[in-house]
Amino acid sequence: MSRKFKWEDRYRLGFDQMDKIHSEFVEVVDSLIQSDDPEDIKKCLVLIERHAIDHFETENQWMIESNFPAAQCHIEEHSNVLKSIREVLECFDAQLAKDLGMALMDWFPGHADYLDSALATWMVKRRFSGAPLIFRRNPISSDERDNPMHSRGVDELPQSSTV
Ligand SMILES: [Fe+2]
Numbered sequence: 001m002s003r004k005f006k007w008e009d010r011y012r013l014g015f016d017q018m019d020k021i022h023s024e025f026v027e028v029v030d031s032l033i034q035s036d037d038p039e040d041i042k043k044c045l046v047l048i049e050r051h052a053i054d055h056f057e058t059e060n061q062w063m064i065e066s067n068f069p070a071a072q073c074h075i076e077e078h079s080n081v082l083k084s085i086r087e088v089l090e091c092f093d094a095q096l097a098k099d100l101g102m103a104l105m106d107w108f109p110g111h112a113d114y115l116d117s118a119l120a121t122w123m124v125k126r127r128f129s130g131a132p133l134i135f136r137r138n139p140i141s142s143d144e145r146d147n148p149m150h151s152r153g154v155d156e157l158p159q160s161s162t163v
């Protein structure tokens with residue numbers, strides 16, 4: 001049985017435009033993970049590539065326009081992920097594409113926690129002169145309850161100066 005990639009409150013970073021993009025990322029990757037027909041899988045992968053281009057380009061622009069510190073490693077990670085997506089698309093194989101979907105699902109939480117959250121905080125601070133306030137429906141998700149290493153409160157969000 002396939003795993004499910006669902007949007008969770010813990011993915012919210014308090015910068016609405018980014019949260020919206022991330023919820024779309026979760027949706028397009030989950031569509032691929034749930035597909036079994038090779039043609040559907042290929043269509044999903046094409047959508048993932050389109051999404052990734054917009055997603056990463058938007059974040060890269062935010063970093064460049066706002067002189068975000070340590071933008072380079074974030075931009076490079078985007079570029080590596082897009083490269084992997086394109087490689088699988090070029091020599092398409094349904095199982096490989098499914099494996100990529102699972103890899104993207106596993107990659108996203110770490111990228112969001114360590115790179116995107118710093119950018120979200122930076123953007124909100126620039127626009128509103130303050131750190132983002134994050135209202136989560138369930139402050140402690142089941143994952144966080146089971147694994148205290150995943151716990152993260154508003155006060156613990158990485159600050160731009162520590163990146
Ligand atoms: Fe992102």
Ligand SMILES: [Fe+2]
Pocket residue numbers: 059074078111115116
């Ligand atoms: Fe990112």
